[in-house]
Amino acid sequence: MERQPITTQTRKLLSRHQIALKKSLGQNFLTDAHVIGKIIRSAELDRETGVIEIGPGIGALTEQLAEYAGGVVAVELDDRLVPILREQFQGQSRVSIIHGDAMKVDFRRLIGEHLNGLTKYAVVANLPYYITSPILMRLLEERLPLTHIVVMIQKEVAERLRAKPGTKDYGSLTVAVQYFAEVSWVATVPRHVFVPRPNVDSAVVRLSVRPKPAVHVRDERLFFRVVRAAFNQRRKTLSNALSTLLLNGKNKETLNRWLEEVGIDPRRRGETLSLEEFARLADGLADHLGTKPNGSGC
Numbered sequence: 064m065e066r067q068p069i070t071t072q073t074r075k076l077l078s079r080h081q082i083a084l085k086k087s088l089g090q091n092f093l094t095d096a097h098v099i100g101k102i103i104r105s106a107e108l109d110r111e112t113g114v115i116e117i118g119p120g121i122g123a124l125t126e127q128l129a130e131y132a133g134g135v136v137a138v139e140l141d142d143r144l145v146p147i148l149r150e151q152f153q154g155q156s157r158v159s160i161i162h163g164d165a166m167k168v169d170f171r172r173l174i175g176e177h178l179n180g181l182t183k184y185a186v187v188a189n190l191p192y193y194i195t196s197p198i199l200m201r202l203l204e205e206r207l208p209l210t211h212i213v214v215m216i217q218k219e220v221a222e223r224l225r226a227k228p229g230t231k232d233y234g235s236l237t238v239a240v241q242y243f244a245e246v247s248w249v250a251t252v253p254r255h256v257f258v259p260r261p262n263v264d265s266a267v268v269r270l271s272v273r274p275k276p277a278v279h280v281r282d283e284r285l286f287f288r289v290v291r292a293a294f295n296q297r298r299k300t301l302s303n304a305l306s307t308l309l310l311n312g313k314n315k316e317t318l319n320r321w322l323e324e325v326g327i328d329p330r331r332r333g334e335t336l337s338l339e340e341f342a343r344l345a346d347g348l349a350d351h352l353g354t355k356p357n358g359s360g361c
Contacts, residue, residue: 092120093189093215095256098267099127105249105269106187106213108132113178117165117188117198120144122151128187129158136177138165165198170207184208189215192261196220196236203243203272212244212270218251221266228337235294238338239287242277244270278342285352286345293333293341301336301344302329309348321351 093099102124108114108131119125119137121144128135129152138161139145145162152158159177161168174184186202186209195216202212225246226232240246249267254260280286292308293301301322306315319329325347327340336344 091189091192091257091261093123093252093256094258095252098215098250098252098256099124101250102187102213102215102267103127103131105267106131106185106211108185108187109183111181112183112185113174113181115170115173115178115184115186115188117186118191119148119160120189122148124187124189125152125158129155133157133181134178135159136161136173138163138168138173140164166194166201170202170205174208183210185210186212186214188213192217192220192263199270200236200239203240203270209272211272213249213267214270215252215265215267218264218266221248221268224268224270229335233334234297235290238290238341240270241338244272246270278338280342281346282349285349286342289345289348290333290341293336297332297334300330300332301327304333305348309352321347 106112106114106128108128110133112132113134114128114132114136116125116128116135116137119139122137125135125137125148134157136159137148139148140163142162145160148160152160159173161173178184184207190198195214199212199214202209220236223232223234223236224240225248226234226237247269249269252265252267254262254264257265288308289305292304296304302315302319305322306318309318322329322344325343327336327344327347
């Protein structure tokens with residue numbers, strides 16, 4: 064018998080289980096098999112790869128992940144959808160359905176318990192828009208053993224992830240993500256391929272996690288403090304933005320001298336600095352502030 068389109072399957076399942084989707088959870092289910100195929104190809108899955116999926120919904124993407132990956136752990140927050148997922152994948156030993164909040168679950172434990180024995184790990188997901196930035200930063204900051212992250216996100220956010228210095232989309236999220244990963248564009252996705260239809264278009268991006276950060280910094284926490292301060296008020300010069308952060312607005316002349324020592328014009332704005340310049344700036348400030356090397360603080 065011919066398989067029903069994903070859109071039809073989705074609507075029937077939601078109707079049969081009498082589930083109304085919640086805007087508060089950012090529930091927009093992907094129903095286009097062509098787009099799902101692009102996600103799967105970009106994820107480069109094989110039987111040695113374990114996948115974490117965040118927000119599986121009713122399992123349209125999960126089904127394809129299970130076909131190609133060595134194991135799938137799908138983390139779903141909505142307790143109404145968990146029974147549907149478990150019904151859909153009962154008897155499939157490679158799929159584990161976890162009821163939990165992706166901002167709180169212990170990803171390392173999930174990998175150890177459900178994907179043990181595999182050699183590579185990836186996150187592949189149609190992310191709820193409202194948690195895109197915090198969940199990406201959590202995945203990267205925790206330095207999980209991931210080779211890559213392939214996600215469907217709001218197109219506007221995707222543009223920010225791959226932005227270049229000096230452009231309107233370039234910001235603290237850009238710097239933070241590019242510090243940890245290389246960003247590549249997979250596909251632009253129109254809003255009509257979702258149920259229900261969101262108000263914006265989406266995009267699929269791939270983050271290839273770097274073996275080590277893009278730039279070396281002595282004090283990672285200071286590096287990210289400087290980045291956040293530089294973009295906090297985009298129209299401020301570095302001199303004004305950083306004097307407020309580091310010197311409570313005092314001794315701006317001293318700060319200007321420090322900036323000039325590392326070859327950064329105090330009149331520049333943060334949005335014009337590359338990762339390498341932010342690293343040079345942070346290391347120069349670390350010398351003067353007497354901070355000690357430490358871990359991530361983005």
